[in-house]
Amino acid sequence: MKGKKISIIVPVYNSEKFLDLLVEAVDIEKNKNNWDLELILIDDGSKDHSFKKIFELAKIFxxxxxxxxxxxxxxxxxxxxxxxxxSGDYIAIIDDDLQDPPNLLPSFFTYLDNGYDVAYGVRKKRKESFIKKLSYASFYKILKKISNTDIQLDSGDFCVMKKRVVENMLKLQEKNPFLRGIRAWIGFNQIGVEYERQARVAGESGYTLKKLFKIAKDGIFSFSNVPIRLITILGSLGLVFAFFFSCYILFQYFVNLIPVKGYTSLIIIISFFSSLILVCLGIIGEYIVRIYDEVRNRPFTVIDETINV
Structure with a gap:
């Protein structure tokens, strides 16, 4: 790593109470490894005084x-x-809550020294609730099955990358980015490194169920054609069912010469296919909304204030 500039990127959200712990942990690694470092803290619209805390820390560090x-x-x-x-030669992404400890970074950077372009964390153990762990595991398995890109199971945003990887990631100007998917899509020489994800140092996660669901949608609709193709499969199955059911009704009417009563079955079929149509329209709508987001060509973010930038 001699002569390499290090960039560490940390998204910050309502982290005023423990930002100093994060910076202290990073500073320990900086001094121990003699890094030429820039630590980029991005306040993502925090409701507390996180940016004021960043301003105070920037005076010291x-x-x-x-x-x-x-x-x-x-x-x-x-x-x-x-x-x-x-602007670093080696770029790292970590969370602000110390779940991805900065003391892991030196060993991750070693993989870049040894010829890899990306070393990403693979969580072998999560210190989170059972429901969250089950949800994450299910999402990653589904995504891996249906994605057009090989996305590693249990890989998050925690990673280190060379500058050329970041430059190529930024060429993909998507308005709803799923960064771990983009990282996998661009290729290069990548390796997954297992680590044990720690519990939050303090506070509550900013990842609400709504935000997690949005990230899941971004991952699925950005890297898979299966949802839209599923409509064709369901339509074909519905057509086959409708054909055989129609034959059955005609048989009952012409051969057995009995009136067709099937009111209940008719209501069930209409309800089923009406619901199926709405689901299919919803899937199509997701893709149309994403197309609309792209063609509007709005900036992906708006910056209010900066420090040392």
């Missing part, structure tokens, strides 16, 4: 760069903003 977004744009946009403003 001159390598800190602060970016305040005009509102909460979401974790992925915050990270992408940091990638846009970083």
């Amino acid at each position: 001159k390598y800190i760069k602060g970016i305040k977004l005009s509102r909460n744009f979401g974790h992925q946009i915050a990270v992408k903003t940091g990638l846009t403003y970083c």
Whole structure:
């Protein structure tokens, strides 16, 4: 790593109470490894005084760069903003809650020294609730099955990358980025490194169920054609069912010469296919909304204030 500049990108959300712990942990590694460092802290529309805390820390630690977004744009946009403003040869992405400990970074950077372009963390153990762990595991398995890109199971945004990887990631100007998917899509020489994800040092996660669901949608609809193709499969199955059911009704009417009573079955079929049509329209709508987001060509974020940038 001799002569390499290090950039560490940290999205910040309501982290006023423990930001100093994060910076202290990073500073320990900086001094121990003699890093030429820039620490980029992106305040993603925090409701507390996180940016004021960043301002205070930047007075003490001159390598800190602060970016305040005009509102909460979401974790992925915050990270992408940091990638846009970083200038390091080696770039790391970590969370602000010390779940991805800075003391792991030196060993991750070693993989870059040894010829890899990306070393990403693979969580072998999560210190989270059973429901969350089950949800994450299910999502990653589904995504891996249906994705057009080989996305590693249990890999998050925690990673280290060379500058050329970041430059190529930023060429993909998606308005709803799923960064770990983009990282996998661009290729290069990548390796997954297992680590044990720690519990939050303090506070509560900014990842609400709504935000997690949005990231899951971004991952599925950005990297898979299966949902839209599923409509064709369901339509074909419905057509086959309708054909055989029609034959059955005609048989009952002409051969057995009995009136067709089937009111109940008719209501069930109409309800089923009406619901199926709405689901299919919803899937099509997701793709149309994403097309609309892209063609509007709005900036992916708005910056309110910066420090040392």
